[in-house]
Amino acid sequence: MKANCWMGKKRVEVQNVPDPKILSARDAIVRITSTAICGSDLHLYNGFVPTMEKGDILGHEFMGEVVEVGKDVSNLAVGDRVVVPFPIACGNCGACQAGATSLCENSNPNAWMAEKMWGHSPCGIFGYSHLLGGYAGGQAEYARVPFADVGPLKVPSHLTDEQVLFLSDILPTGYMGAEMCNIEPGAVVAVWGAGPVGLFAMASAKLLGAERVIAIDRYEKRLQRAVVGAGATHAINYEEHDVYDTLQGLTGGRGPDACIDAVGLEAHSDGAMYALDRGKQALMLESDRPIALRQAIRCCRNGGTVSVIGVYGGFIDKFPMGAVVNRSLTIKSGQCHVHRYMRPLLERIESGELDPSFVITHSLPLSAAAEGYDMFLNNRDGCEKVVLKAA
Amino acid sequence: MSQLTVPERVAGLIGLRNRQQTRWVLRALGVREILTGLGILARREAAGPLWARVAGDAMDLGLLGGSFGAKGTRKGRLLASTAAVAGVTLADAYAAAGSSRNVSVQKLVGPIHVVRSITINREPEVVYQFWRTLENLPKFMAHLESVRDEGDVSVWRAKAPAGTSVEWRAEITLDIPNQKLAWRSLDGAVVPNRGVVCFQAPPNGRGTEVLVELKYEPPGGALGAAIAKLFGEEPGQQIAGDLRRLKQVLETGTVTYSDASIHSGMHAARPPAPDERVTLLGASEV
Numbered sequence: 001m002k003a004n005c006w007m008g009k010k011r012v013e014v015q016n017v018p019d020p021k022i023l024s025a026r027d028a029i030v031r032i033t034s035t036a037i038c039g040s041d042l043h044l045y046n047g048f049v050p051t052m053e054k055g056d057i058l059g060h061e062f063m064g065e066v067v068e069v070g071k072d073v074s075n076l077a078v079g080d081r082v083v084v085p086f087p088i089a090c091g092n093c094g095a096c097q098a099g100a101t102s103l104c105e106n107s108n109p110n111a112w113m114a115e116k117m118w119g120h121s122p123c124g125i126f127g128y129s130h131l132l133g134g135y136a137g138g139q140a141e142y143a144r145v146p147f148a149d150v151g152p153l154k155v156p157s158h159l160t161d162e163q164v165l166f167l168s169d170i171l172p173t174g175y176m177g178a179e180m181c182n183i184e185p186g187a188v189v190a191v192w193g194a195g196p197v198g199l200f201a202m203a204s205a206k207l208l209g210a211e212r213v214i215a216i217d218r219y220e221k222r223l224q225r226a227v228v229g230a231g232a233t234h235a236i237n238y239e240e241h242d243v244y245d246t247l248q249g250l251t252g253g254r255g256p257d258a259c260i261d262a263v264g265l266e267a268h269s270d271g272a273m274y275a276l277d278r279g280k281q282a283l284m285l286e287s288d289r290p291i292a293l294r295q296a297i298r299c300c301r302n303g304g305t306v307s308v309i310g311v312y313g314g315f316i317d318k319f320p321m322g323a324v325v326n327r328s329l330t331i332k333s334g335q336c337h338v339h340r341y342m343r344p345l346l347e348r349i350e351s352g353e354l355d356p357s358f359v360i361t362h363s364l365p366l367s368a369a370a371e372g373y374d375m376f377l378n379n380r381d382g383c384e385k386v387v388l389k390a391a
Numbered sequence: 392m393s394q395l396t397v398p399e400r401v402a403g404l405i406g407l408r409n410r411q412q413t414r415w416v417l418r419a420l421g422v423r424e425i426l427t428g429l430g431i432l433a434r435r436e437a438a439g440p441l442w443a444r445v446a447g448d449a450m451d452l453g454l455l456g457g458s459f460g461a462k463g464t465r466k467g468r469l470l471a472s473t474a475a476v477a478g479v480t481l482a483d484a485y486a487a488a489g490s491s492r493n494v495s496v497q498k499l500v501g502p503i504h505v506v507r508s509i510t511i512n513r514e515p516e517v518v519y520q521f522w523r524t525l526e527n528l529p530k531f532m533a534h535l536e537s538v539r540d541e542g543d544v545s546v547w548r549a550k551a552p553a554g555t556s557v558e559w560r561a562e563i564t565l566d567i568p569n570q571k572l573a574w575r576s577l578d579g580a581v582v583p584n585r586g587v588v589c590f591q592a593p594p595n596g597r598g599t600e601v602l603v604e605l606k607y608e609p610p611g612g613a614l615g616a617a618i619a620k621l622f623g624e625e626p627g628q629q630i631a632g633d634l635r636r637l638k639q640v641l642e643t644g645t646v647t648y649s650d651a652s653i654h655s656g657m658h659a660a661r662p663p664a665p666d667e668r669v670t671l672l673g674a675s676e677v
Contacts, residue, residue: 003661020662023648023671053651055659072644092642094512094598106639109652112628124649127660134651134660144662146647 003057003140004369004388009047012058012370020136020144025072028148030084032390034161035062035138037372038169039195040264040311044129045373048265048287049313051113051130060086060126061168062138063161064391066152073149082152084145085338086169088124088135091150095123102335107147108133117314122335139369141390153342156350162357162387163349166200171356172341174200174262177309180332181258183208190214190247190256190299191232192292194222196359196385197309198262202230203354205260214250216243218268221382229358239270247299255301263292264310273318280317287314297323297331308333359385366390503609505626508602509634513641515590515599519569521641522588531636531646533629533672544577557581583608601637603630636672646672 003017020029038061043049063083066076076082088108089101096104104123108114113131114121124146127137136143145152155164174197181189189205191198194217202213214234215226223235236246247256265288268274277289296306297320306329324331348354361384364372372386511518521527525545529535536556539546544560551557559580565573565587575585584607593600605626639647651660653669663669 005659005661018662018664020650023653024645026643026645053657053659055661057650057659057661090639090643090647092512093638094510097512106643106647109647109649111635112631124647130651130657130660134649134658136650136660136662144650146649147643 001141002366002390003136004059004366005054006044006052006056006058007054010045012045012373014367014369015055017057017140020142022068022070023144024146025070026147026149027070028066028073028076028145028152029068030062030064030082030143030145030152031067032062032064032138032141032143034064034165035059035140035366035388035390036165036168036170037061037139037369037376037386037388039197039376040128042373042377043265043311043313045377046266049129049131050117051110053130053134056127056129056134057136057140058127059137059139060128061165061170062126062143062390063155063165063168064143066148067142069148075149076152076154080152080154081157082154083164083167083342084126084138084143085151085153085167085172085342086125086128087122087335087338088126088133088146089150089339090147096150099337099340100334101337101339103337110134125335139366139388139390141366151339153346155346159349160357162360162363163355164346165387166196166356166359167338167342167345167349169336169338170196170359171200171345171354172338173197173309173336174202175204175341175345176334176336177201177260177262177307178204178208178210180307180309180334181205181208181260181305183210183258185209186211187257188212188214188251189258189260190216190296191226191260191262192216192296193262193264193310194219194226194230194232194235195262198260199226199230199359199384200356201260201262201309202226202232205258206231207348207353212250214247214256219379219382222384225358225384243295244299251301255299255304257301258305258307259296259300261293261296261306261308261310265289265312265314267291267293267310269295277317286317288312288316290316290319294318294320297329300327300329303328305330305332307331309336360387362386364388502606503626505605505630506603507627507630507634508600509631509638510593510598510600511638511641512598515569515592518599518601518637518641519572519590521637522590523566523568523572531640531672532633533636545574547576601634603634605630 001017001019002014005013005015007013022029041058044052044058066078066080066082068078069076087102087104089096089104090106093105102123107124108121109124110130110133111121117131124133124135126135126143127139153167178201183189183205187210189210191202191213194215202215205213212234213232214236215223215232216236216238217223218237218239220237223237226232227235234250236243267289269291273291277286277291280286281289292310293308300306308331323329345354349356361382362372362375364386366388369388372388375381375383376386525538525540528538534549536548536550544562546558546560548556548558560577561574562577563572563574565571569590571587571589573587576583584605586603586605589602591600636646639645648671649660650662651658653663653671655670
């Protein structure tokens with residue numbers, strides 16, 4: 001089959017690789033129809049995530065048709081159309097039974113690597129480094145899906161791939177980011193990053209009752225999409241306006257009730273701190289640049305919540321803990337427990353409340369994956385989200 | 392090194408009077424530093440010499456502290472030197488503490504002792520029974536090929552280097568159903584070993600905390616070294632992996648395989664080629 005493989009820093013290549021086979025009675029094989037490039041794939045592409053091996057198949061947002069099931073998978077049949085959640089979860093361990101599927105205790109066979117880095121291991125993830133399992137990803141024609149009796153969600157045929165594909169990651173991730181804010185009626189929520197996850201966090205904040213939703217980014221097209229597509233009430237281009245002052249002006253000097261960091265470890269800014277963080281990252285003095293996170297903490301109102309859904313991998317510097325402690329801030333974070341949100345969000349899509357397809361700007365064949373990565377990374381042609389068609 | 396060769400300059404630098412006695416004390420301290428330094432560099436497991444450094448730092452602090460009352464010392468410099476040594480002491484203590492945590496690798500010197508634990512989302516009775524059925528052990532212990540329970544004794548077979556295997560006999564020494572199980576190898580084992588595993592309900596009453604303690608004595612010689620290596624460069628990691636697979640088997644029904652983990656050594660995360668050999672540990676029915 002054809003699959004998009006990581007071949008080194010800023011190098012991906014669609015190669016011919018062996019087809020996947022069932023390895024466990026709880027596996028299924030899915031013939032992939034649509035798959036997407038995630039913002040977090042760019043961290044792999046840019047070489048910020050350790051334990052990648054040359055030849056790893058990338059991709060953790062995918063859907064398709066079941067073509068084979070292991071003998072213990074009784075809920076799926078050949079021919080079913082499914083969306084596959086990016087966290088691999090067994091459904092049996094304590095974490096899964098508590099609904100925290102991204103903390104599955106059994107799905108990462110390389111848990112020892114994650115323990116060295118983070119103390120304990122989260123779940124395994126498709127196509128996302130050996131530290132998170134060493135699983136082949138879904139930017140391919142076929143994928144083996146472990147614990148297929150737990151993860152894949154059957155989707156009705158009247159919805160298009162574009163409408164349901166993002167149930168695999170970015171829609172639930174954005175939703176969980178908003179949910180962690182404990183939004184009360186009339187709340188003001190500011191979202192750093194108007195990439196696809198940020199847009200879904202904005203749309204979710206509105207659904208959950210936020211009165212004002214403020215989008216922060218530097219690309220005008222993304223800010224427009226935030227207002228038109230995601231229902232943001234205000235947009236701040238941080239290259240033109242001071243974010244702190246603008247947010248103060250929009251909140252009567254209180255600051256937003258909740259701040260969502262949908263940017264993560266490769267944040268940009270125009271200040272001196274950016275150059276400093278860039279330099280430190282190059283010298284391995286810190287692995288992640290927490291520029292958006294620092295600003296979100298500084299801007300948040302006293303007693304407010306900072307929700308972190310942008311990806312961080314390692315260590316950050318100059319973390320403003322003084323602001324957190326002295327101003328009673330709450331910080332919440334996590335990789336999304338996708339399984340928990342898929343069904344309720346599918347219902348919102350079916351009812352017409354949500355149509356996640358508005359984030360898509362480019363649809364390319366799988367064979368053009370390399371072009372898609374380059375386009376997404378460099379924001380060429382107003383790129384917001386690339387869907388790769390594998391069939 | 393400078394303490395050894397130019398003690399008078401060092402004395403001036405840290406604020407002490409340049410006297411005969413001071414110079415000799417400094418020379419002796421220099422020798423001590425070099426010895427502990429060599430000790431740290433010569434041994435892969437540096438905790439011992441590192442703690443010796445901490446002791447040495449404490450001695451320096453004591454001597455510096457004592458010098459504050461002495462005539463002809465320069466208090467400003469002494470204070471700065473004391474602060475600097477205090478900093479070094481902290482750093483050394485930190486390094487020694489960190490190193491002590493990794494002392495499990497005592498290759499070929501004395502018995503290897505490992506303690507590891509894991510929580511499994513099944514009742515203690517289930518976990519105990521699975522373990523007590525000794526034939527199950529190779530389903531999650533990577534280095535075991537088979538265990539045959541013959542009643543009074545059991546026969547264990549493990550993988551050995553170059554495609555060979557070693558066999559030994561063991562006996563159960565303690566068996567408290569659903570709580571505790573201990574065993575030891577009988578005379579004649581190539582790698583004498585014993586272990587104990589405890590099963591207990593966690594404070595919230597859900598599942599089982601499994602605590603394993605293993606001791607084994609790799610023999611000398613090349614064979615011993617090769618066999619010791621079989622147990623892993625880091626024996627603790629090997630046992631931790633075994634326990635994780637036990638949890639996978641008991642909770643999910645099978646060992647978890649990723650596209651990379653079915654290969655020995657590193658392998659790209661992609662399906663195996665038809666002619667590639669893969670190892671599906673414990674793939675038999677549970």
